[in-house]
Amino acid sequence: MNLLAPVRRDRVLAELPQHLRKEAALHVRRDFHPRVTCACQEHRTGTVGFKISKVIVVGDLSVGKTCLINRFCKDTFDKNYKATIGVDFEMERFEVLGIPFSLQLWDTAGQERFKCIASTYYRGAQAIIIVFNLNDVASLEHTKQWLADALKENDPSSVLLFLVGSKKDLSTPAQYVLMERDALKVAQEMKAEYWAVSSLTGENVREFFFRVAALTFEANVLAELEKSGARRIGDVVRINSDDNNLYLTASKKKPTCCL
Numbered sequence: 001m002n003l004l005a006p007v008r009r010d011r012v013l014a015e016l017p018q019h020l021r022k023e024a025a026l027h028v029r030r031d032f033h034p035r036v037t038c039a040c041q042e043h044r045t046g047t048v049g050f051k052i053s054k055v056i057v058v059g060d061l062s063v064g065k066t067c068l069i070n071r072f073c074k075d076t077f078d079k080n081y082k083a084t085i086g087v088d089f090e091m092e093r094f095e096v097l098g099i100p101f102s103l104q105l106w107d108t109a110g111q112e113r114f115k116c117i118a119s120t121y122y123r124g125a126q127a128i129i130i131v132f133n134l135n136d137v138a139s140l141e142h143t144k145q146w147l148a149d150a151l152k153e154n155d156p157s158s159v160l161l162f163l164v165g166s167k168k169d170l171s172t173p174a175q176y177v178l179m180e181r182d183a184l185k186v187a188q189e190m191k192a193e194y195w196a197v198s199s200l201t202g203e204n205v206r207e208f209f210f211r212v213a214a215l216t217f218e219a220n221v222l223a224e225l226e227k228s229g230a231r232r233i234g235d236v237v238r239i240n241s242d243d244n245n246l247y248l249t250a251s252k253k254k255p256t257c258c259l
């Protein structure tokens, strides 16, 4: 893979992609954080343009993790089940607000016998995608355990969480409504952003990964700004301490400028 090849035109993000459900979103701002927009305009994003952010995808066997990644990265869908053995990964390059940004998508095995190998790849993730099957309530219940395992290897205070219901094409509207109600509750408990997708039809797949790329990028730039001391003392820059953040955890002081 050539890291220097131009970014595909359909991987260019000029605006913040929106959440699916406001009840379970990482934040509900319409635009990128003003500091991020400002830093990108001035090319003050530190190492973000050169960084590859790691995203891990976990969940029960056969919920559709591999199909989800393949639909987005290769625009393909295979109706035959081929279990992932250990892990697999795909690299996807974006341009966000004019800055190159790459996501490394780690597709892990859901089968118990491969879990041990897969879990050795959990460390250092900037985002965790927990997938369940919208037509299988047990797979939703198991997401809590998948999350707990993934968090053992990562910093819970900085990692972004996404709870994704798969195989939306297989549920009737009435079944979907019931499942979504439960899934939103789980997402809120986890402080995860909720999505529902179909890799067969492609519904919401692109929107979802664009959101992952945008929020991971935004968190990275904010962390860089914080690290580089480009903030004023007492002006805490944290993605999870924003006014519009539903999962508010810390007290905050509103930024008054983009520095």
Ligand SMILES: Nc1nc2c(ncn2[C@@H]2O[C@H](COP(=O)(O)OP(=O)(O)OP(=O)(O)O)[C@@H](O)[C@H]2O)c(=O)[nH]1
Pocket: 059, 060, 061, 062, 063, 064, 065, 066, 067, 068, 078, 079, 080, 081, 082, 083, 084, 085, 108, 109, 110, 111, 166, 167, 168, 169, 170, 197, 198, 199, 200, 201
């Ligand atoms: N109808 C439908 N079938 C799907 C969808 N996504 C995946 N599948 C099917 O579900 C089965 C399992 O999909 P995979 O993507 O291999 O599942 P996985 O989560 O990667 O499984 P492991 O690698 O064992 O953990 C395959 O037969 C897919 O064709 C979807 O959106 N709709």
Ligand SMILES: [Mg+2]
Pocket: 065, 066, 067, 082, 083, 084, 107, 108, 109, 110
């Ligand atoms: Mg797989």
